[in-house]
Amino acid sequence: MGAAGLARPSAGIVRGQRPLLRTGGAATLLLAGWLLGACAPDAPSAPIANVPTPEGMVYVPGGTTRIGAEDGTADERPVFLAEVTPFFMDVHPVTVAEFRAFVEATGHVTEAERLGDAGVYDPGNGGWRLVPGAHWRRPMGPEAPKPPDDHPVTQVSWNDAVAYAAWAGKRLPTEIEWEHAARNARNARHPYAWGEALVEDGRHRANTWQGPFPGGNTGEDGYLFTSPVGAFGATELGLTDMGGNVWEWTADWFRPYAERERPYTPGGASERVQRGGSFLCHVSYCHGYRVSARSRSTPDTALFHVGFRLVRDVQPRSG
Template identity: 60%
Template sequence: MVMHIMTLRIQFVMGLFAVGALVACQSEPEGRSLTPTLMVYADKPEPTSPVATPPAGVPDGMVFVPGGLTQIGADDGQAWEKPLLWVQVKPFFMDEHPVTVAEFRRFVTATKYKTEAEKFGDGAVLDETTRQWTLRKGAKWSHPQGPEQPPAPDNHPVTQVSWNDAQAYARWAGKRLPYEFEWEHAARNATNSRTRYPFGNELINADGKYLANTWNGTFPESDAVLDGFHLTSPVGQFGKTPLGLTDMTGNVWQWCEDWRQNYADVMAGQPPTNPTEKVQRGGSFLCEPGWCHGYRVSGRSFTSPETSLMHVGFRCVKDV
């Protein structure tokens, strides 16, 4: 998609994607560099000693993610989560939670920034009456459901922000967006944990408490709201991962740096062909397994970089 009107195709489970415009290896055991922070391997290389000790002065609001070796993808996942590949990741800092409405407001106030939804005059919203996506006039980051609906709470993740908007915020904050392999490495707790979610294989703990904000029912017919939230929830509401991150499962999809690409092409050293969509990770409050189980650690989604959606936000990272 390159035209704004085409954003109504809203793709939760689209195609195949990986790190864009970057070179990968085919079978060389030494691997090749994807970015200054990533090396990719078709087969498991000899492990290196990960950087596990946080440096002095972890930035406020961020978590240290140790470097290490992580296997990307899932054998039991969707086609766009295969084939599995190995990535060596350098350490980095990651925002503890997605950027909030209050944090984004500080950016807008300081820079007078105007989001793409504001420039277009609308944002994509799921109309629960028609059960169809629509471009709603006046929907923007402060009022993601539209001007007639309540404003977004300050402690909720900001939405109705495009990839381009997220890039602008990251530059202002002295950070960047994560590569999707960095994102999955962090979701796997920087230890290559193989559970479905960062905290295990179930969304409900032994006490019956929900551990993430997802759709509880059959999408889009009914949401039982068993987790307490029909739309977004406050960041950190469902606790932290073993690494200390929040909202890595559900709540909002999160923009990543990369263009959509097939993992097989990454391993073959092929650059993205016809790059028109950016990757998102983490799933959202609209995801349920019968429709979109994207909130698994290996889940992926893709949308054009100018698109603004009521269930997509972002978090930032910073190099160590």
């Protein structure tokens, strides 16, 4: 599959109802609506007194955020305003070591392990394939190296992420919460969570694809696949890996924004939203590390470039 195939929303190989890749198409420039241009966002909320931030998390103030991008792909429009209450968010995606602790404590068996294979992209032939024996311990297959402990865990389905969240006493973020945090809780309109450019003063700000796609990743940012969490610095809020490295599962079913307030009954082919882009993304065909970019897969899908991070509700202390 070439770059054109990757740009189609239905691209990727499928086993039953398990699509292995979902990406947006090329950006289409549109003028922002007058109403959104005229509506100023609310100021972020102040930290809640006497509520400590949990270890490994960041306090994300509430506020009003414009979700989406008029110059983005079709599934990022129409832009709309969303009110967000404060929450805590993991500094980085869940790591291999953290997921191992969960498995050792609970005996959890991931869906990729139960099914016997998982999705791996082969840049040599430009296609996705189900690799027997691929799972979170060996994301690229049983013959490939183990992932380092400080890299994001991958080959975890949405259902696996939810199971981990229940064990950790947290939850997956909504996609509105994720974008609000990526916009630094103040409706920042930069294309990326850290600012305007992928490379600043000669420094790469995210783990993405460099060079021609599909077979020419030069690894100029130092990594061909996943990278250690936090390797590319933090955002204004103190979050890392909010663009590139791995796509991240969110709580929401994927729907066009125009239908977001309509009743919805998910079916067997319904998909959950992913945010943040990955090391496979490039501006020419995906550009998924923009703060407004969306991807999606069915809840049982496991892929070698998808992980997750969690959030926790702010519970004010009584008295």
